[in-house]
Amino acid sequence: DTGVSQDPRHxxxxxxxxxxxxxxxxxxxxxxxxxxxxxxxxxxxxxxxQNEAQLEKSRLLSDRFSAERPKGSFSTLxxxxxxxxxxxxxxxxxxxxxxxxHFGDGTRLSIL
Amino acid sequence: GQQLNQSPQSMFIQEGEDxxxxxxxxxxxxxxxxxxxxxGEGPVLLIALYKAGELTSNGRLTxxxxxxxxxxxxxxxxxxxxxxxIYFCAGQDTGRRALTFxxxxxxxxxx
Numbered sequence: 583d584t585g586v587s588q589d590p591r592h593x594x595x596x597x598x599x600x601x602x603x604x605x606x607x608x609x610x611x612x613x614x615x616x617x618x619x620x621x622x623x624x625x626x627x628x629x630x631x632q633n634e635a636q637l638e639k640s641r642l643l644s645d646r647f648s649a650e651r652p653k654g655s656f657s658t659l660x661x662x663x664x665x666x667x668x669x670x671x672x673x674x675x676x677x678x679x680x681x682x683x684h685f686g687d688g689t690r691l692s693i694l
Numbered sequence: 695g696q697q698l699n700q701s702p703q704s705m706f707i708q709e710g711e712d713x714x715x716x717x718x719x720x721x722x723x724x725x726x727x728x729x730x731x732x733x734g735e736g737p738v739l740l741i742a743l744y745k746a747g748e749l750t751s752n753g754r755l756t757x758x759x760x761x762x763x764x765x766x767x768x769x770x771x772x773x774x775x776x777x778x779x780i781y782f783c784a785g786q787d788t789g790r791r792a793l794t795f796x797x798x799x800x801x802x803x804x805x
Binding site for chain 2: 586613615617622623624625626627630637638640673675682683684685686687688
C-alpha cells in the first residue's frame with residue numbers, strides 16, 4: 583500500500599495561466615475525492631468520482647475547474663485562467679467504497 | 695450549509711498532560727472522523743466513528759460519537775512531543791460522500 587500520491591507537490595504560476603494536478607489513489611480504491619485547503623482552515627470538498635464517473639460537485643468548483651478520472655484509476659484536476667484566489671493546497675483522497683477517506687500530501691498552488 | 699465548530703482553536707501543553715478537544719455541528723452526521731495534519735502533509739486518519747454513543751480508542755487516543763449525533767470529542771492521554779500538529783474533526787452526512795471539516799485544533803507540546 584503506497585498511499586495516495588499527488589504530483590506536483592508545489593506549483594507556482596502566473597495569474598491567467600492554466601495548471602493541471604495529478605492524483606494516483608491507493609490501489610483498487612474505487613472512490614476518489616478532491617478537496618481544497620486554505621491557510622488556517624480545514625479542507626473543503628470540491629468533487630468526487632466513483633470509478634470513472636464524477637458523481638458530485640461542490641459549488642466551489644467554478645467553470646474554470648475541471649476534473650477527470652478517465653480510466654477509473656488516476657485523476658487530474660485542471661484550473662484554467664488561474665486567479666489569486668485559487669492559491670491553496672489541493673488535496674486528493676481515496677476510499678474503498680464507504681470506508682474512510684485517506685489523503686495524499688497535496689499540491690500547493692501559488693499564484694503570482 | 696453545514697458547519698462544524700471545533701474548539702479550542704489552539705492548545706499549548708506540557709509533555710505528559712492529557713488533552714481534550716471537541717467538535718459540534720448544527721446538523722446531524724452519521725459518521726465522525728478525526729484526522730491529524732502536520733506541516734506540508736495531508737491529513738492522516740486517526741479514528742472513525744459510526745454509531746451514536748460509540749467510544750473508540752487508538753493507542754493513547756480516544757474519541758466518542760455524541761448521543762445527539764451533532765458532536766464528537768477527542769482525548770489524547772499522556773501527550774508526547776510527536777503529538778504536535780493540527781487535529782481536524784470531519785463529519786459525513788447520510789447519503790453523501792463529501793466530508794465536512796472543522797477548522798482544526800492546533801496542538802503544541804512543550805517537552
